[in-house]
Amino acid sequence: MRYLRQIGIIFLICYISKIISTVIPAKFPSNVISMILLFLLLITKAIKPESIRDFSEFLLKNMAFFFIPSGVAIMDEIPFLLNKIHLILFILFITFVCSFWVTAIIVETMMKRIKGCEEVDHE
């Protein structure tokens, strides 16, 4: 019963988000809308965290599992990618490291600045 209710709530939020994504003029993915919607429902206390806890934790813990079919689908694209695959992988890797590094440095530098200012304030 408890689990069924939790699954029902989260599926309902996803379904409403699907409808929202087709209604709004901008093209915005329903998955991200459902994330924003659930977040708003939680901070406005419309939904108690306990009422979705078990199912959410199950989904979060096994997140990688749900990407398996999308990954296996690559097999139908392999013939197209094959002659450039080394260059594409090179680009994917370099640009991944580049965006990782830029993001991490910006956040870390700003956090250290803010922490530095706080320490001065306390003195």
Place this chain on the structure above:
Amino acid sequence: MNNFAAEPLFGIIISIAFYLFGVFLREKIKSDFINPLLLTIIGIVLTLILFKIPFDDYNQGGQIINLFLGPATASIAYSVFKQIRILKKWAIPIIAGCIGGSLASIGSVYFLCRVFGFNDALTSSIIPKSVTTPIAIEISAQLGGMPSITVSLVILTGILGALFSPFLIRFFHISERIAAGTAIGVSSHGIGTSKAIELGEIEGAVSGIAMGLSGLFTSIFISLVQFFG
């Protein structure tokens, strides 16, 4: 002959079996390079090729697993909510990081594609590779790319994130957990986030937010460039 592989349960069962085996191997070997998702994908692709099973048969079950991607993404809101106090405090660095990282990703992909002389259709298919699949498909189509190729590249990028993120955190001496989480979410979306969740609750929650924000910013930047370009 009956086609037993076209049963939806077949796709689900081999996915679970390979995945559990992958998790078991990682617990035994304890290396970040033993990635259950990557092992499962390779294992299933080889099985399908070996037994001459078409992807569409496997995907009878695959579609049912795909159905849970929406709820899985939604559930990130729950982990974000649990970390709300930390996130409120560090909202500005996280947002700045997402904007910088998204621009770095778009810029570096565009630059390298030009260097290697890729045509516009392929370049457009690669540009959205760092963002979450549903947003990436939209951007790819909007730019005149090939969405099916984009999906593959998004998945490959996510796997790179899951494999190399723990190594990059050490390599670049990233000491703040929030910085590490943001970087993972921006550079490798949901699959990276699944790794970030394993690294810690803070990393997971921040990575989830960063994935949403970078998807949002990337689609805004691309629309702006198209509008003015």
